[in-house]
Amino acid sequence: MKTVRVATAVAYDVRIGPGLLAGAHEAVRGRSACAVVSDKKVTRLYKSSVGTLADSPWFELEPGEDSKSFATLERVLDFQSRSRLDRRSTLIAFGGGVVGDVGGMAAALYMRGIQYVQVPTTLLAQVDSSVGGKTAVNLAAGKNLAGVFHQPSLVIADTSTLATLSDDEFRSGLGEVIKTALLTGADALALLERDASRIWSRDPSALETVVEMCVRTKAAIVSRDPHEKGPRKLLNLGHTFAHAIEHEAGYGKVPHGVAVGVGLCLALATSQRTQRLADPELPARVDALLAAFGMPRSLAALTGVKLDPARLVSAMSLDKKNAAGKLRLVLPVSAGDAIFDVEVDEPSLLATLRAPHSA
Numbered sequence: 001m002k003t004v005r006v007a008t009a010v011a012y013d014v015r016i017g018p019g020l021l022a023g024a025h026e027a028v029r030g031r032s033a034c035a036v037v038s039d040k041k042v043t044r045l046y047k048s049s050v051g052t053l054a055d056s057p058w059f060e061l062e063p064g065e066d067s068k069s070f071a072t073l074e075r076v077l078d079f080q081s082r083s084r085l086d087r088r089s090t091l092i093a094f095g096g097g098v099v100g101d102v103g104g105m106a107a108a109l110y111m112r113g114i115q116y117v118q119v120p121t122t123l124l125a126q127v128d129s130s131v132g133g134k135t136a137v138n139l140a141a142g143k144n145l146a147g148v149f150h151q152p153s154l155v156i157a158d159t160s161t162l163a164t165l166s167d168d169e170f171r172s173g174l175g176e177v178i179k180t181a182l183l184t185g186a187d188a189l190a191l192l193e194r195d196a197s198r199i200w201s202r203d204p205s206a207l208e209t210v211v212e213m214c215v216r217t218k219a220a221i222v223s224r225d226p227h228e229k230g231p232r233k234l235l236n237l238g239h240t241f242a243h244a245i246e247h248e249a250g251y252g253k254v255p256h257g258v259a260v261g262v263g264l265c266l267a268l269a270t271s272q273r274t275q276r277l278a279d280p281e282l283p284a285r286v287d288a289l290l291a292a293f294g295m296p297r298s299l300a301a302l303t304g305v306k307l308d309p310a311r312l313v314s315a316m317s318l319d320k321k322n323a324a325g326k327l328r329l330v331l332p333v334s335a336g337d338a339i340f341d342v343e344v345d346e347p348s349l350l351a352t353l354r355a356p357h358s359a
């Protein structure tokens with residue numbers, strides 16, 4: 001097992017490795033009560049693997065992005081109250097990023113904030129969403145527009161759960177993995193390039209290494225800037241594009257990490273067009289990694305959706321990271337170097353989205 005410390009105001013550990021579910025009940029030892037929020041699929045697959053935690057009050061969401069709503073949030077809040085949780089209780093969020101985001105927000109709001117433990121079961125949740133304390137639900141106007149920061153007290157990432165993910169869900173996590181490697185540096189990118197086939201075949205030790213690499217990078221950034229006032233914005237690399245893609249396609253049509261993969265290509269193209277890219281090899285390396293994992297690398301390659309560049313730009317202008325009506329992006333410069341709060345004018349963005357490699 002690997003352990004990574006996240007040094008926020010109240011520090012916490014992220015435990016990473018195979019076979020950790022069986023000991024998850026230890027996380028609530030000494031607490032007044034605990035309850036579990038999960039989704040129906042994860043419950044069916046793994047409720048029998050969590051030992052005595054399975055005897056706790058248990059709430060099952062419908063799997064999928066539609067559950068990231070105020071309606072579901074309210075049901076989870078009621079569930080906590082029915083389960084008689086108090087300020088010394090713990091909520092366990094057991095599932096993918098949707099469960100983590102809704103569960104985390106429910107824990108943040110209930111009695112003005114109770115402790116919660118993230119037990120992420122998707123690659124995306126293990127490498128990204130379970131760490132850093134961002135919680136949210138979606139609004140009709142856009143993704144994650146209502147949310148709060150609430151750090152978990154512990155994250156238990158059992159990498160053996162990744163074996164049952166569909167290839168599509170696994171790919172979705174790989175989008176965030178490539179993003180994190182780009183931010184981490186040349187060694188991390190080289191690691192993905194060297195181990196691409198072991199990662200794709202879900203070799204247990206390759207998975208543990210990749211999850212640890214991503215969590216270390218995220219922990220370091222979040223520890224410096226827990227509330228996204230500065231460098232934490234770097235973690236949004238590719239995301240302004242991705243959120244617009246998800247919004248325009250209709251939530252749930254394009255998996256988040258797949259949208260992030262295309263978003264990375266578009267961020268690299270924007271960086272190149274606006275002459276900020278210092279490493280001209282980078283777009284081809286990211287392109288090759290996405291190809292190695294069978295992931296789309298352009299808007300046109302997204303199956304089952306046709307997206308209009310002008311509508312994407314207007315969806316991007318809704319993004320939370322913008323200020324004073326100006327579109328602000330994170331743009332890659334070289335491996336391990338990216339810049340945030342870069343103002344990009346709409347015409348050059350449109351030109352990038354309309355270029356043959358994008359469309």
Ligand SMILES: NC(=O)c1ccc[n+]([C@@H]2O[C@H](COP(=O)([O-])OP(=O)(O)OC[C@H]3O[C@@H](n4cnc5c(N)ncnc54)[C@H](O)[C@@H]3O)[C@@H](O)[C@H]2O)c1
Pocket residue numbers: 039040041042045063064065068095096097098099101121122123124125128129130131132133134135136143144161162163164165166169172256257
């Ligand atoms: N809070 C953050 O910092 C942050 C960061 C990135 C993404 N997110 C959010 O995360 C969400 C996406 O998360 P996700 O990709 O995990 O989606 P998800 O939670 O919808 O899970 C995807 C699917 O995989 C299933 N599943 C989960 N674990 C499984 C397992 N071990 N085996 C088989 N199937 C399993 C789920 O039931 C679901 O059907 C988005 O809403 C995104 O906005 C949040």
